[in-house]
Amino acid sequence: MDLTERPRRLRTDGVRGLVSETDVRADDLIAPIFIDATADERAEIESMPRHERVPVEESVARVREITDTGVEAVMVFGIPESKDAEGSRAWAEDGAVQRAVRRITAETDVYVATDVCLCEYTDHGHCGIVEENAATDPELTVRNDATLDRLRRIAVSHADAGADMLAPSGMIDGMVGAIRDALDGAGYEDRSIMSYAAKYNSAFYGPFRDAADGAPAFGDRRHYQMDPANAREAVREVRLDVEQGADVLIVKPALAYLDIVSTLRAEFDHPIAAYNVSGEYAMLQAAAGNGWLSLEEAAYESLLSIKRAGADLILTYFAEDIADRL
Numbered sequence: 309m310d311l312t313e314r315p316r317r318l319r320t321d322g323v324r325g326l327v328s329e330t331d332v333r334a335d336d337l338i339a340p341i342f343i344d345a346t347a348d349e350r351a352e353i354e355s356m357p358r359h360e361r362v363p364v365e366e367s368v369a370r371v372r373e374i375t376d377t378g379v380e381a382v383m384v385f386g387i388p389e390s391k392d393a394e395g396s397r398a399w400a401e402d403g404a405v406q407r408a409v410r411r412i413t414a415e416t417d418v419y420v421a422t423d424v425c426l427c428e429y430t431d432h433g434h435c436g437i438v439e440e441n442a443a444t445d446p447e448l449t450v451r452n453d454a455t456l457d458r459l460r461r462i463a464v465s466h467a468d469a470g471a472d473m474l475a476p477s478g479m480i481d482g483m484v485g486a487i488r489d490a491l492d493g494a495g496y497e498d499r500s501i502m503s504y505a506a507k508y509n510s511a512f513y514g515p516f517r518d519a520a521d522g523a524p525a526f527g528d529r530r531h532y533q534m535d536p537a538n539a540r541e542a543v544r545e546v547r548l549d550v551e552q553g554a555d556v557l558i559v560k561p562a563l564a565y566l567d568i569v570s571t572l573r574a575e576f577d578h579p580i581a582a583y584n585v586s587g588e589y590a591m592l593q594a595a596a597g598n599g600w601l602s603l604e605e606a607a608y609e610s611l612l613s614i615k616r617a618g619a620d621l622i623l624t625y626f627a628e629d630i631a632d633r634l
């Protein structure tokens with residue numbers, strides 16, 4: 309055979325590493341953690357094997373497990389002791405996230421991001437303030453501008469507790485600008501904003517809603533989260549968040565939306581994050597649990613693919629296991 313091009317020449321053990329284009333590093337990863345104000349002890353999350361809800365008192369121990377693997381950042385989610393229509397435990401000084409973040413920042417050097425949203429805190433489970441009769445009228449939905457005021461309070465309360473990075477996840481129009489303004493007004497110009505900028509109305513959040521007890525009591529999130537059919541709209545969403553001062557832009561979910569990651573990488577200079585969500589995690593865990601694939605190989609390949617598509621950082625429930633392997 310007269311072949312001038314033989315790609316296999318660069319696939320031998322000696323050279324493969326030299327020519328590899330992408331890698332996953334422990335310092336690309338953010339590990340989500342669940343702090344449960346109602347719990348006295350750690351409890352496994354059934355739909356998310358190897359993840360637990362941990363009481364506030366255990367938050368530092370939980371973070372140390374993560375940093376021991378080489379992962380240097382966490383995303384803190386809270387499960388409150390009680391819920392109401394406003395979601396008022398979300399901005400309480402003694403709320404689950406606030407108490408945990410105070411401990412974590414006092415005792416560790418981990419970089420702390422917090423989820424800024426209302427769905428775990430409202431009794432109706434929506435990501436904002438809803439109209440009076442929203443339960444019976446499917447056209448009624450989250451009140452945008454009334455919700456912004458709550459998001460400002462949440463962000464400042466997290467910053468007061470010591471959070472380094474605020475991550476608004478409710479897909480409320482203007483959320484980034486409102487939070488930036490509130491943080492700057494409180495003297496927190498140094499805190500960054502990682503916006504869930506292109507967050508889709510996805511079925512892949514199912515296990516998380518179990519974990520954080522944040523499923524909507526009626527209706528769904530299609531009035532505020534993006535339609536999975538849309539790609540150009542993601543560019544528009546991200547542009548708006550950039551204009552409002554977002555530092556990092558999240559695409560969520562990750563694996564079914566790698567085209568979005570790739571487009572945004574080409575269009576924007578800002579760091580792009582991808583959220584490898586609970587459903588993506590649970591799928592691999594379930595398949596591996598049945599012996600149908602190798603969990604570690606499939607998880608690593610997933611994260612590598614997310615990097616290859618153009619993500620700079622990844623939020624993932626595999627963070628510890630993958631960092632351990634690296």
Ligand code: PBG
Nearest residue numbers: 425427477512513516585586587
């Ligand atoms: C809160 C929030 C959700 C997730 C992250 N922040 C749930 C949702 O929007 O329904 C999902 C994370 C995951 O599935 O891993 N708004």
